[in-house]
Amino acid sequence: MDTWVAPAASWARYPESADPLAEPTPSFEESFVRLFRAHHARLCRYLQRLSGEPELAADLVQDAFVRLYRRGSLPDAPEAWLISVAMNLLRNASSTGSRRHRLLTVARAEEVHSDPLPPPDEVATAGDARRRVRSALERLPAREQRMLLLQAEGYSYRDIAAALALNEGSVGTFLARARRAFLAAYGSGSDASR
Amino acid sequence: MHLDDERLQRLLQGELEPGAETSIMGHLATCEPCRDQLTTARREAAEVSRLLGFLDDPIPRLDPEDVMHASRRVLGWGRRAALVFLGLGLAGVAYAAPGSPVPGWLGSLAARARPAPTRSAPIAPQPRQSGDAGAAGIAVSPGERLAIVLPTPPAGASAYVSLSDTADIVVRVVAGKASFSSGIDRLLVGTPDSTAVFRILVPRTAFRVEIRAGGSRLFLKQSGRITASAEPSSDGVYVLRISPEAR
Numbered sequence: 001m002d003t004w005v006a007p008a009a010s011w012a013r014y015p016e017s018a019d020p021l022a023e024p025t026p027s028f029e030e031s032f033v034r035l036f037r038a039h040h041a042r043l044c045r046y047l048q049r050l051s052g053e054p055e056l057a058a059d060l061v062q063d064a065f066v067r068l069y070r071r072g073s074l075p076d077a078p079e080a081w082l083i084s085v086a087m088n089l090l091r092n093a094s095s096t097g098s099r100r101h102r103l104l105t106v107a108r109a110e111e112v113h114s115d116p117l118p119p120p121d122e123v124a125t126a127g128d129a130r131r132r133v134r135s136a137l138e139r140l141p142a143r144e145q146r147m148l149l150l151q152a153e154g155y156s157y158r159d160i161a162a163a164l165a166l167n168e169g170s171v172g173t174f175l176a177r178a179r180r181a182f183l184a185a186y187g188s189g190s191d192a193s194r
Numbered sequence: 195m196h197l198d199d200e201r202l203q204r205l206l207q208g209e210l211e212p213g214a215e216t217s218i219m220g221h222l223a224t225c226e227p228c229r230d231q232l233t234t235a236r237r238e239a240a241e242v243s244r245l246l247g248f249l250d251d252p253i254p255r256l257d258p259e260d261v262m263h264a265s266r267r268v269l270g271w272g273r274r275a276a277l278v279f280l281g282l283g284l285a286g287v288a289y290a291a292p293g294s295p296v297p298g299w300l301g302s303l304a305a306r307a308r309p310a311p312t313r314s315a316p317i318a319p320q321p322r323q324s325g326d327a328g329a330a331g332i333a334v335s336p337g338e339r340l341a342i343v344l345p346t347p348p349a350g351a352s353a354y355v356s357l358s359d360t361a362d363i364v365v366r367v368v369a370g371k372a373s374f375s376s377g378i379d380r381l382l383v384g385t386p387d388s389t390a391v392f393r394i395l396v397p398r399t400a401f402r403v404e405i406r407a408g409g410s411r412l413f414l415k416q417s418g419r420i421t422a423s424a425e426p427s428s429d430g431v432y433v434l435r436i437s438p439e440a441r
Contacts, residue, residue, distance in 0.1 A: 027359050027398060029262065029359075029398050029399055030398075032258060032262070033258040033259075033418075036258035036261065037258065040253075040256060040258075041253045044253045044254070045250060045253060048249065048250065048251055048253075049246060049249040049250070052249070054251035054252075058253075058254045058256075062256060062261060062264075065258075065261045066261055066264055066265045069261060069262055069265040070265050126248060129245075129248045130248045130249060133245045133246065133248045133249055134249060136245075137246075137249075148242060148246070149246065151207070152242070152243055152246050156209070157204070157207070157209045169200070170200070171200075171203075171209075172199060172200040172201070172202070172203030172204050172207075172209065173198070173199045173200045173203070175203050176199035176200075176202070176203050176235065176238075177199070179238045179239065179242050180238065182242055182245075183238060183241060183242065186245060
């Protein structure tokens with residue numbers, strides 16, 4: 001340990017903007033926290049539904065936010081940016097089978113297993129419905145799958161258009177077609193299973 | 195003219211441009227086929243939403259502060275790895291270059307191979323120079339954690355602590371005299387002056403910063419949580435009384 005006695009004349013002046021009392025605008029960290037709280041759950045659910053792998057989805061969303069934080073500033077359309085990054089990560093993970101480290105594996109496991117189990121007949125019914133929904137979704141083209149799931153999470157047409165590289169003026173039309181195709185696929189799956 | 199899918203969907207999801215809704219509602223009031231289409235579209239949207247709910251699993255709880263901390267950790271390791279690779283690369287180039295004296299130096303070093311006294315000198319933080327002659331202080335990186343310790347505080351000293359967007363922790367001596375000693379994860383502040391007043395800026399991004407005086411913890415910022423021996427003022431400044439008996 002070394003000792004240094006600061007001479008009074010050698011103190012560095014910090015810029016006035018460093019004084020927190022003179023900073024009315026939110027910092028990047030504050031904006032990041034706000035964005036995280038608003039979008040973490042919906043982005044998680046979107047990737048869960050798209051991939052069918054909840055753990056992978058949680059990891060990828062975490063990675064997307066880590067990349068956003070490391071970027072050091074918010075992009076012009078942060079929601080669309082996060083969706084695009086998360087989808088690229090999912091594409092990479094699907095192709096390589098890679099898995100990422102987790103921050104809260106234990107907490108996550110506790111949370112998942114802390115829910116009371118529903119009765120067995122409900123589990124069987126829900127499991128069957130889940131398989132049929134998954135099957136119907138996977139019969140749609142990739143773009144329609146993503147559009148349905150993004151809209152279900154309440155993303156704006158502007159964000160959906162930016163994330164899927166679509167003309168914003170056509171999102172409603174594509175969405176209506178995707179819904180009908182999904183319901184038709186689900187209905188045909190139900191008919192086939194009878 | 196009837197409403198198309200685009201306008202019906204935008205009406206359902208509140209995505210119509212300002213002013214368009216009035217004319218569309220006027221049309222719907224007089225057009226039964228379009229009303230039926232709207233009812234169908236609404237029913238389809240509700241059914242899709244219900245069915246997609248079957249795919250849901252619990253969403254894991256994760257705090258933004260954990261992500262921010264992980265980001266800094268990942269960045270730190272990335273930088274270290276990059277520096278190691280860069281250093282190895284430069285060393286390899288220097289060794290292999292034609293006419294390079296490096297192989298000779300290494301040979302003579304190996305020949306002389308004698309143990310040298312190993313004494314590592316800790317790095318003292320360097321003060322930033324400026325023309326401000328009115329105050330003394332120090333700025334140090336918070337790293338993973340940092341404790342600012344006043345081992346033998348005099349009665350009457352005080353510290354004004356607030357969060358800032360600076361990268362470093364800043365301890366400024368506003369009044370009185372003080373000396374600073376830095377270690378890996380602590381900054382020792384010595385002052386015999388009972389009238390000493392410190393201004394301490396703690397980076398918002400710092401993961402763990404602690405201020406201790408005479409064995410008592412006066413302030414702790416861990417991740418996004420702050421506990422302090424005094425409540426913050428309306429402008430976010432913690433006024434900490436530093437004294438030997440502060441507990």
